[in-house]
Amino acid sequence: MTGTPFTATTLGSARIGPNRQLKRAVESYWAGRTDQTQLRALAADLRRAALRSLRAAGLDSIPVNTFSFYDQMLDTAALLGALPPRVADIDDELDRYFAAARGTGKVAPLEMTKWFDTNYHYLVPEISASTTFALHPGKILDELAEAVSLDIPARPVVIGPITFLLLSKGIDGTTPVERLHELIPLYRTLLSTLREAGAEWVQIDEPALVTDLHADPAGLATQVYGDLAAGTDRPAILVASYFGDLGDALPALAATDIEALAVDLVRGSADAVAAVPTLRSKLLVAGVVDGRNIWRNDLSASLATLATLLGSAASVAVSTSCSTLHVPHGLGSESRLDDTLRSWLAFGEEKVAEVVTLATALRDGRDAVGDALDDCARSLAARRSDPRVHDDAVRRHVAAAVAEGITRGPAAQRRATQDDRLGLPVVPATTIGSYPQTSAIRRARAALRADEIGVDEYERQMRDEVASVIALQEDLGLDVLVHGEPERNDMVQYFAEQLDGFFATENGWVQSYGTRCVRPPILYGDVRRRYPMTVTWIDYAQSLTDRPVKGMLTGPVTILAWSFVRDDQPLSDSANQIAVAIRDETVDLEDAGVGIIQVDEPALRELLPLRSEDQAAYLRWAVDAFRLSTSGVADATQIHTHLCYSEFGAVIGAISDLDADVTSIEAARSHMEVLDDLNAIGYANSVGPGVYDIHSPRVPEVGEIVASLRAALDAVPAQRLWINPDCGLKTRSAEEVEASLRNLVTAAHIVRAEL
Numbered sequence: 063m064t065g066t067p068f069t070a071t072t073l074g075s076a077r078i079g080p081n082r083q084l085k086r087a088v089e090s091y092w093a094g095r096t097d098q099t100q101l102r103a104l105a106a107d108l109r110r111a112a113l114r115s116l117r118a119a120g121l122d123s124i125p126v127n128t129f130s131f132y133d134q135m136l137d138t139a140a141l142l143g144a145l146p147p148r149v150a151d152i153d154d155e156l157d158r159y160f161a162a163a164r165g166t167g168k169v170a171p172l173e174m175t176k177w178f179d180t181n182y183h184y185l186v187p188e189i190s191a192s193t194t195f196a197l198h199p200g201k202i203l204d205e206l207a208e209a210v211s212l213d214i215p216a217r218p219v220v221i222g223p224i225t226f227l228l229l230s231k232g233i234d235g236t237t238p239v240e241r242l243h244e245l246i247p248l249y250r251t252l253l254s255t256l257r258e259a260g261a262e263w264v265q266i267d268e269p270a271l272v273t274d275l276h277a278d279p280a281g282l283a284t285q286v287y288g289d290l291a292a293g294t295d296r297p298a299i300l301v302a303s304y305f306g307d308l309g310d311a312l313p314a315l316a317a318t319d320i321e322a323l324a325v326d327l328v329r330g331s332a333d334a335v336a337a338v339p340t341l342r343s344k345l346l347v348a349g350v351v352d353g354r355n356i357w358r359n360d361l362s363a364s365l366a367t368l369a370t371l372l373g374s375a376a377s378v379a380v381s382t383s384c385s386t387l388h389v390p391h392g393l394g395s396e397s398r399l400d401d402t403l404r405s406w407l408a409f410g411e412e413k414v415a416e417v418v419t420l421a422t423a424l425r426d427g428r429d430a431v432g433d434a435l436d437d438c439a440r441s442l443a444a445r446r447s448d449p450r451v452h453d454d455a456v457r458r459h460v461a462a463a464v465a466e467g468i469t470r471g472p473a474a475q476r477r478a479t480q481d482d483r484l485g486l487p488v489v490p491a492t493t494i495g496s497y498p499q500t501s502a503i504r505r506a507r508a509a510l511r512a513d514e515i516g517v518d519e520y521e522r523q524m525r526d527e528v529a530s531v532i533a534l535q536e537d538l539g540l541d542v543l544v545h546g547e548p549e550r551n552d553m554v555q556y557f558a559e560q561l562d563g564f565f566a567t568e569n570g571w572v573q574s575y576g577t578r579c580v581r582p583p584i585l586y587g588d589v590r591r592r593y594p595m596t597v598t599w600i601d602y603a604q605s606l607t608d609r610p611v612k613g614m615l616t617g618p619v620t621i622l623a624w625s626f627v628r629d630d631q632p633l634s635d636s637a638n639q640i641a642v643a644i645r646d647e648t649v650d651l652e653d654a655g656v657g658i659i660q661v662d663e664p665a666l667r668e669l670l671p672l673r674s675e676d677q678a679a680y681l682r683w684a685v686d687a688f689r690l691s692t693s694g695v696a697d698a699t700q701i702h703t704h705l706c707y708s709e710f711g712a713v714i715g716a717i718s719d720l721d722a723d724v725t726s727i728e729a730a731r732s733h734m735e736v737l738d739d740l741n742a743i744g745y746a747n748s749v750g751p752g753v754y755d756i757h758s759p760r761v762p763e764v765g766e767i768v769a770s771l772r773a774a775l776d777a778v779p780a781q782r783l784w785i786n787p788d789c790g791l792k793t794r795s796a797e798e799v800e801a802s803l804r805n806l807v808t809a810a811h812i813v814r815a816e817l
Contacts, residue, residue, distance in 0.1 A: 065298025074385025
């Protein structure tokens with residue numbers, strides 16, 4: 063099978079809708095306010111609108127089956143009949159799918175972790191010896207038929223068997239990738255089925271091939287795509303890689319009979335591609351437009367890259383480097399951007415336009431897009447010379463803070479001093495930080511944005527929320543309290559709005575997981591703290607109680623990871639600038655009498671390079687940035703941190719090197735496995751393993767939490783153990799939170815009595 067070459071495409075696109083319509087529809091269905099017919103109708107409307115938009119923009123090959131009600135890895139598990147057995151008794155297909163995603167009162171959800179080094183989270187399929195794979199292609203066939211009916215040049219997209227198995231979790235000793243031979247026949251059947259349904263091309267995503275997840279990715283590529291490409295009753299195959307260089311898997315894939323290969327030329331090397339002679343018989347889909355960041359493409363530089371590849375392949379198509387799932391829909395809804403900053407940016411719609419511009423230039427010559435090239439050059443020059451981008455005073459302040467050092471006193475000495483100051487019981491009970499963002503909080507924030515209330519009235523209402531949360535925690539019997547963060551729209555955006563060098567968007571929403579969407583701020587220049595950001599709120603909360611209230615800050619690596627970051631200096635430089643701003647805040651909190659300060663780093667693993675040879679350097683500067691942010695306070699001030707959403711094994715040593723006095727860590731979905739990893743590296747500070755999963759609506763029973771605590775005590779001495787939920791409680795209902803925390807405190811008392 064030889065597919066007709068195309069010239070302009072993207073590897074995938076956002077699915078939540080330009081105004082988060084899918085989020086609202088799914089949550090309405092979960093709440094019972096709408097039915098499944100209404101949900102599916104809205105989803106179809108969103109898909110059709112997206113297909114028409116991409117076609118109108120000028121793409122001549124358009125991905126389908128990139129839509130998802132929750133997650134693409136979960137979709138693939140459903141496609142392959144690999145949903146966990148515990149949801150099998152749920153008759154309705156969609157409800158069974160959602161049960162695997164978020165659990166029910168009786169069913170635990172699948173684990174969730176980061177999609178490579180992005181801020182998207184995927185659900186981790188579970189593969190056991192009893193897993194029987196079977197093809198269920200209804201979704202992909204329906205979405206292909208939908209596109210064909212609209213006369214769209216549709217290219218179905220599916221996650222490849224290598225990536226699916228390497229990212230899955232083995233149960234009961236199973237190594238998922240050893241089941242690869244069982245999936246190849248299913249993919250062959252899928253390909254022929256899609257051919258019969260009208261697909262000329264099929265895109266098979268294999269981003270795992272750019273990682274070190276397997277010792278021989280080239281061998282896996284040869285095995286799978288040598289077999290799949292050998293069939294004749296199939297569409298043309300495009301194997302898509304992204305997030306890095308393919309390494310040895312590149313010539314291995316090129317040596318098979320696949321028709322096309324997509325490569326990431328933002329994070330990968332054009333020279334490596336040009337050096338593979340067997341690509342000369344294939345379509346090369348060149349990912350020169352960054353699908354993950356929001357900076358305008360340097361069109362002239364991209365054209366130069368494309369020109370070097372013209373002789374390396376039978377034909378070259380222009381594409382985004384990966385799906386635009388990771389960037390906002392478009393700039394059109396951003397009314398507060400100044401014209402200069404706007405000219406530096408490209409969201410999803412603008413990236414598609416850049417792809418089309420480059421493809422036009424490749425086909426018709428530079429003169430065909432001369433105005434676009436000139437406009438781009440002016441924008442890039444303006445960005446380089448803008449005084450907001452480089453601030454010498456900021457750089458001097460950072461250098462002075464680094465010179466002061468990043469080391470506190472010995473951990474045991476700090477613990478003794480802090481125990482004397484705080485007087486906490488054994489196995490103290492606390493929460494991670496945020497409490498539910500109630501409808502009253504959201505209404506007040508909306509009223510403030512609409513100028514229906516002033517700042518004074520908004521802050522009065524938020525103080526009432528703080529008082530309510532403090533009273534609740536005292537009633538529940540928690541030992542260390544938080545103020546609940548009602549005034550914070552997001553744990554990163556809140557700080558970005560108060561720091562020079564950042565811009566917070568109005569509608570720059572991207573999907574984090576399921577229906578959870580975030581607005582990553584844009585880090586465009588040098589970072590300066592203008593004034594204390596949290597002290598007034600924590601000071602007020604502390605005035606309401608005799609129990610310690612934690613100061614709550616977001617760490618430099620997480621602010622960096624959950625922002626769209628500048629690409630004109632090393633990440634480590636930006637991390638240090640943010641770290642010094644957070645350091646200044648910790649000093650002010652300590653001066654205000656705050657005895658416990660939590661600096662959250664849930665994204666520590668997220669930025670970990672995908673190749674092991676690059677990881678040590680990243681971990682050095684990431685750890686140093688955290689310690690720079692927390693080493694300005696005295697030993698008697700207890701520093702907490704929090705980590706979540708991750709497989710922690712690769713960064714377990716770095717977690718210890720952070721040298722936080724207390725580390726709370728997501729552990730419920732993985733059944734406390736992380737504690738064994740911490741013990742293996744001799745971790746000696748205090749730890750709070752999460753004893754229940756806040757991403758599920760179910761309320762954990764007392765016995766369940768007690769069992770988790772007992773398991774934790776097998777790994778951690780009681781003197782170093784805390785009890786807390788997995789993560790913040792922002793997305794849960796007030797009723798769920800109160801019931802869950804009452805059970806948590808009851809469990810803590812039971813275990814203390816046993817001790």
